[in-house]
Amino acid sequence: MSFSITDQVTWVGKIDWELRRFHGDEYSTHRGSSYNSYLIKDEKNVLIDTVWGPFAKEFVANLKKEIELDKIDFIIANHAETDHSGALPYLMKEIPDAPIYCTSSGAKILKGHYHQDWNFIEVKTGDSLDIGKNKLTFVEARMLHWPDTMFTYMSGENILFSNDAFGQHYASELMYNDLVDQAELFQEAIKYYANILTPFSPLVTKKIQEVLSMQLPLNMIAPSHGIIWRNNPTQIVEKYLQWADGYAENQITIVYDTMWNGTRSMAEAIAAGIKAQNAEVAIKLFNAAHTDKNDIITEIFKSRAVLAGSATINRGILSAISGILEMMKGLGFRNKKAAAFGTYGWSGESVAIIEKWLQEGKFEIVQPGIRELWNPDDEAVERCVAFGKSFAEKL
Numbered sequence: 001m002s003f004s005i006t007d008q009v010t011w012v013g014k015i016d017w018e019l020r021r022f023h024g025d026e027y028s029t030h031r032g033s034s035y036n037s038y039l040i041k042d043e044k045n046v047l048i049d050t051v052w053g054p055f056a057k058e059f060v061a062n063l064k065k066e067i068e069l070d071k072i073d074f075i076i077a078n079h080a081e082t083d084h085s086g087a088l089p090y091l092m093k094e095i096p097d098a099p100i101y102c103t104s105s106g107a108k109i110l111k112g113h114y115h116q117d118w119n120f121i122e123v124k125t126g127d128s129l130d131i132g133k134n135k136l137t138f139v140e141a142r143m144l145h146w147p148d149t150m151f152t153y154m155s156g157e158n159i160l161f162s163n164d165a166f167g168q169h170y171a172s173e174l175m176y177n178d179l180v181d182q183a184e185l186f187q188e189a190i191k192y193y194a195n196i197l198t199p200f201s202p203l204v205t206k207k208i209q210e211v212l213s214m215q216l217p218l219n220m221i222a223p224s225h226g227i228i229w230r231n232n233p234t235q236i237v238e239k240y241l242q243w244a245d246g247y248a249e250n251q252i253t254i255v256y257d258t259m260w261n262g263t264r265s266m267a268e269a270i271a272a273g274i275k276a277q278n279a280e281v282a283i284k285l286f287n288a289a290h291t292d293k294n295d296i297i298t299e300i301f302k303s304r305a306v307l308a309g310s311a312t313i314n315r316g317i318l319s320a321i322s323g324i325l326e327m328m329k330g331l332g333f334r335n336k337k338a339a340a341f342g343t344y345g346w347s348g349e350s351v352a353i354i355e356k357w358l359q360e361g362k363f364e365i366v367q368p369g370i371r372e373l374w375n376p377d378d379e380a381v382e383r384c385v386a387f388g389k390s391f392a393e394k395l
C-alpha cells in the first residue's frame with residue numbers, strides 16, 4: 001500500500017494492525033501502529049525514514065513500485081530507533097552508496113545497530129538540502145526522545161516530518177487526523193506523550209518554541225507513527241505545549257494491589273471520602289495487577305494527585321505496584337500530589353516503602369500514609385474515608 005499526500009510526497013510505510021506490544025513488552029499498542037515512511041519526488045528523490053525490520057522485504061518491494069531504487073538520491077534518517085531504521089540494511093544492499101542524512105548521534109547509533117559503514121552525511125539544525133522546487137531543512141530535536149532525533153521541514157509543500165513527536169500508536173487506513181475518530185486519536189496521542197515524552201517535557205516546550213519562532217508555514221505535520229495532521233495541524237502542537245507544562249485534569253487516580261481485598265477495601269473507602277469532600281473530581285481506581293500499565297500511566301499523567309496502595313508482603317510491596325512505581329519514578333511527573341496506603345499483618349513496611357518511591361519520583365506527599373491491620377473493619381473503613389476527605393481538602 002502507498003498513497004499520495006501531495007503531488008510530490010507519497011506515503012510508503014507500513015500499517016501494523018497486529019502490533020500489541022512495542023519497545024519489547026514495555027508499551028501496549030491496543031490499536032496497532034504504523035511506521036510512516038515518505039518518498040519525495042522532486043528534481044532529487046528523497047526517502048524519509050523506513051519501517052521496522054520484520055517488514056523490510058515488504059517495504060522495499062512496495063518502494064520499488066513507486067521508484068527505481070537507484071533513483072533515490074538521498075535517504076533521511078530522522079531517528080535511528082529500529083522501528084524507523086529497521087529496513088535500512090535490506091534497502092542498502094540494493095543502493096549501498098546512497099547518502100544517509102542524519103545527526104552525528106544518529107550515525108553513531110545506526111553504526112551501533114547495524115555495524116555498517118554507510119555513506120553518512122551528518123547534519124545540524126539549519127542545514128538544508130535543495131531538492132528542486134522544494135527545500136529540506138533539518139532541525140535537531142535532541143532527546144525527543146533519543147539523542148539523535150531530528151525533524152525535517154519541507155518548504156514548498158510546508159510539511160514538518162516530525163518523526164516520533166506528535167505521533168500515536170494508532171493503526172488506521174484513514175491516515176488523516178480529520179478522518180479518524182477523534183476520541184481514539186487523542187487517547188492514543190496522550191498515551192504516547194504520557195508514556196514516552198513525559199521525561200523530556202522541558203525540552204518539548206523549548207523545541208516547540210524554537211520551531212514556532214522560525215515562523216514556518218505549516219500545511220501538515222507528518223509523524224512517523226499514526227495519522228498525519230493536515231486539518232489545523234497546530235492543534236497537536238498546542239496540546240503538546242499543554243501536556244509539557246505540568247499537565248493535570250481534575251482527576252485523582254488510586255492505584256493499588258491487594259492480596260485478600262483488604263487494600264482494595266481501603267482504596268474504595270478512600271475514594272468514598274474524596275467523593276464526599278469533592279463531588280466533581282474524577283476518581284479512578286486501578287488494580288495494578290489487572291490493568292495495563294501504560295493505561296495506568298496515562299491516567300496518572302491526567303491526574304492532579306495519586307494514591308498508591310499495597311499490602312505488605314515479605315517486608316516489601318506487591319510486585320505489580322513496584323512496577324508502576326518504578327515507571328512513575330522514571331517518567332518524572334511534575335506538580336502531582338500523592339499519599340500511600342495499605343494493609344498489613346505483622347511487619348507492615350508497605351506504606352513507608354511506597355512513600356519513599358513517591359518521594360524519589362518527586363511527587364508531593366501531602367499527608368502521612370495510612371496502614372490498617374488485617375482486613376479493615378467498620379472503624380478502619382471510617383478512618384480510610386476520613387483519610388480520603390483530608391486528602392481531597394489538601395488538593
Ligand code: FEO
Nearest residue numbers: 079081083164224
Ligand atoms: Fe518510533 Fe523512537 O521510535
